Amino acid sequence: MNTLYVDIDDTLVTWLPDGDTWQVNADVLAKALAWEGPVVLWSGGGRDYAEMWGDRLLPQLDWTASAKVNPGVEEGDLFIDDSPFDAWKHACIHPRDLSS
Secondary structure (H helix, E strand, C coil): CCCEEEECECCCEEECCCCCCEEECHHHHHHHHHCCCCEEEEECCCHHHHHHHHHHHCCCCCEEEEECCCCCCCCCCEEECCCCCHHHHHHEECHHHHCC
């Protein structure tokens, strides 16, 4: 089963210019909720930070959290990240490309 990897900052959560106010990216949230497979929330801020946002925004979804590391890329996995690593650019969608 394919895995969806979702970055937190500037992907699932967008920070407003004041730096203290955030809003959820509804398109990314909808994609995560509709995904039929494992979802991994991840962040350079660490696993605890990713867990905090998962608890807050996706309590109805079975997800796991991870620090931002290079996971083993499997064919069919999808990454939603505002700043993709070269290793998975072929399988990454920028959050702005999800809006309809």
